[in-house]
Amino acid sequence: MSKVILLQKRPAGKPVLTDFEFKNESVAQPGKNELLLKTQYVSVDPYLRGRMSDAKSYVPPFKVGDPIQSGIVAEVTESNHPDFKEGDFVSGNLDWKEIQVSDGKGLTVIDKEAASPSAYLGILGMTGLTAYLGLTEIGKPQKGETLVVSGAAGAVGSVVGQIGKILGCKVIGIAGSEKKIALLKDKFGFDEAINYKTTEDMQQAIKDAAPEGVDIYFDNVGGEISDAVLANINKFGRVPVCGAISLYNNTEVSLGPRVQAILVKNSALMQGFIVSNFADKFPEAIKTLTTWLKEGKLNYTETIVEGFDEIPQAFIDLFEGKNEGKMIVKV
Amino acid sequence: MSKVILLQKRPAGKPVLTDFEFKNESVAQPGKNELLLKTQYVSVDPYLRGRMSDAKSYVPPFKVGDPIQSGIVAEVTESNHPDFKEGDFVSGNLDWKEIQVSDGKGLTVIDKEAASPSAYLGILGMTGLTAYLGLTEIGKPQKGETLVVSGAAGAVGSVVGQIGKILGCKVIGIAGSEKKIALLKDKFGFDEAINYKTTEDMQQAIKDAAPEGVDIYFDNVGGEISDAVLANINKFGRVPVCGAISLYNNTEVSLGPRVQAILVKNSALMQGFIVSNFADKFPEAIKTLTTWLKEGKLNYTETIVEGFDEIPQAFIDLFEGKNEGKMIVKV
Known part of the structure; x- marks a missing residue:
């Protein structure tokens, strides 16, 4: 079983807790070329507010009743996929679920030695x-x-x-x-x-x-x-x-x-x-940012909130300016 | 003697006739490397309104009591300058004067055969x-x-x-x-x-x-x-x-x-x-425009008002949309 957070209704103005719904769902076994992921860090970002509206934008809106998605760092707990192995940490756009099955598309294995995993949702993300x-x-x-x-x-x-x-x-x-x-x-x-x-x-x-x-x-x-x-x-x-x-x-x-x-x-x-828009420049940019980070030229701040259940409130708090730097929920 | 149009005071909101002043001044004889110009066509343009205000902008404001300037096609009536001869038509940014002396800087001799002189204030200008x-x-x-x-x-x-x-x-x-x-x-x-x-x-x-x-x-x-x-x-x-x-x-x-x-x-x-901003592209652009004009692919409309005294009113009429296409005063 896994907790999942759905969009219950589209926010009118400022988002509130009742716009979100928590559910429990059973998790399937990963099939061939699939992997099982355990969510570790969840990024909450202002742009998600746009996806909660039913308006034309650069990414399609979330559907009411579907899980919210955002940038997530997760641990691979089971893998039937050649590109990933148990114990890997991956980052990608994933559902707000404690545990989920993925086909690995859009996921990147991160280097835990170069920086803390949460950095891949922020300064290196x-x-x-x-x-x-x-x-x-x-x-x-x-x-x-x-x-x-x-x-x-x-x-x-x-x-x-x-x-x-x-x-x-x-x-x-x-x-x-x-x-x-x-x-x-x-x-x-x-x-x-x-x-x-x-x-x-x-x-x-x-x-x-x-x-x-x-x-x-x-x-x-x-x-x-x-x-x-x-x-x-x-x-x-x-x-x-x-x-x-x-x-x-x-x-x-x-x-x-x-x-x-x-x-x-x-x-x-x-x-x-x-x-x-600048996807072709990502590799060069990550290289430069990693260099500056290692040289101590870049500092970053995270506001880390603990607990899967706190994700909606952390998101709402963004609009009150309660975060300093990247707002991240540690699960 | 030559008539000249000065900025009498900075317009408050929409320009009115009393913002302008007509004067008569005596015209000097052109010296060495100078030429005498007789104004033929005067361009009136919305951007001049900006120069009549005392605000920071891309061109310095006109001074109160000084002549207004705009794009003008003039005939050379006397020349002591090697680059110009009597009878040439030139275009450039000149004073609102019937007759004026110029040192030739910023003036271009136009090709009267390729298009009508007024076109050099419009589609080829x-x-x-x-x-x-x-x-x-x-x-x-x-x-x-x-x-x-x-x-x-x-x-x-x-x-x-x-x-x-x-x-x-x-x-x-x-x-x-x-x-x-x-x-x-x-x-x-x-x-x-x-x-x-x-x-x-x-x-x-x-x-x-x-x-x-x-x-x-x-x-x-x-x-x-x-x-x-x-x-x-x-x-x-x-x-x-x-x-x-x-x-x-x-x-x-x-x-x-x-x-x-x-x-x-x-x-x-x-x-x-x-x-x-694109001055380095002017020669290429004029070449392309001239080609399209000769091929009949470009039409243009002028609203030609007659008489030097009508310049201020023609300028004011721009803000009422009374022109079709380029507004030009023929002197």
Whole structure:
């Protein structure tokens, strides 16, 4: 028997616990070329909110009554598959189940020696790749430029800022608590950090922190914070739009200053992306990230919550900013 | 003596005649390496509104009390410069003066045989280059894709749509009168044309015209029209943002739906530009445009107003959509 977490109903606005349903199901024996997986670490991510809606998006929506899926590190407990053996740890997109059968497709065996298994859901997984490829492929940072990162203490944001520093940029982070601000400066080496919750005039605060203007804005949040940064964008500015966490839970369209005049005035670029757009660059990116990690140039923070039953609450807490860095549930 | 038009004061919102001042000045004799120019055709363009404000932009603002400048075709009436001779027609960025002295910098002698002189202010000048380079360099049209153009009956828009057709796209134009709609379909070969002034639900109208979604949106206008198009953008959609005429005269910031969530959801790109960003591509682009023009593949419309004194009114009329295609004053 295995516990499984299903989408009970599509969230209206902010997700709540009753949007999810726990069930017990019996687990089949793995057949030929199949393996049995025991979930160890589960990644919860803001983008999952999008898949819970029935709207056109880059990945198909979850079906009501079906299990939720996300990035998971699991242990192989039984294998009839030539590419995997008992005791291997694998990462991949899997169901929110304690135990599940897999045909091995899309799973990667991870190197437990190079980093902790949970790192493969974060800095060496989708979040690290998102930070690295969004920044380098769209942001195209040049030495001496000014980079602003919103959601800067988050899993992606904290890596973006550190890569910005490695590549020679002045880096300004925006986050929502004094604890996060301290983290940005002390642990992640940001040059400046702005607490948007205690700052009255964000546009002016960004101007003060970046008197030479903003060349790259790595946008994780959308909304008013982004309005304030865009008002400071430089000529030929670049805005990788990675996420819009402030907009995902809105049931109505969020209004703000239109950006067209700013884009024309500055010949600036805004580009939304998901990491899989750059799939051909993954091997090179993982190699670079692993090198920087081993050299001690990259730090990362995880918020690890314990217990399979806590997965839905951990997901909900993302929208309250309760995580520092990658939010992971250890089963 | 020569008439000259000065910026009397910076417009507040929509420009009005009293923002301009006419003066008479005496004209000096051209010195060594100088030439005397007699203005023949004057281009009036929406972007000039930006230069009349005292705001940071891609070109420095006009100074109050100084002459306005724009694209002009002039006749050389006297030359002490080795590169120009009497009777040449030149194009360049010149003052709003009947007669002026120039050192020849930035002036190009035009080929009066290849096309009418006014074409060098339009389809073979900045507007044609803007259409061609914005569409090809940012829009990157592929055969079979759907292209939507706003301000479609305007100088740039009408050329964008025709180039879209030459390159194998389905082309949908948006304009503001039945006369313009007819022009788009009959003269410029657009597949579909939508009159935004008589259409209640623009988002639905675009969906109906482009059931397969919008791959490229060439945006000349900003504002609500753009909101409606962006709501229909496809995955990997591209939005060259060429102008935002609907926003230029606003004295307050114009609010609309924030675009971040749309960009992320579709991995879409919005990029503001001015034609000079692509200056290295001008020779190739003019060659292509001239070929298409000679082959009869490109039509263009001019609204020609007569008389030097009419320049300010012609400029003001742009914001009322009174022009069809390029607005030019013949002196």
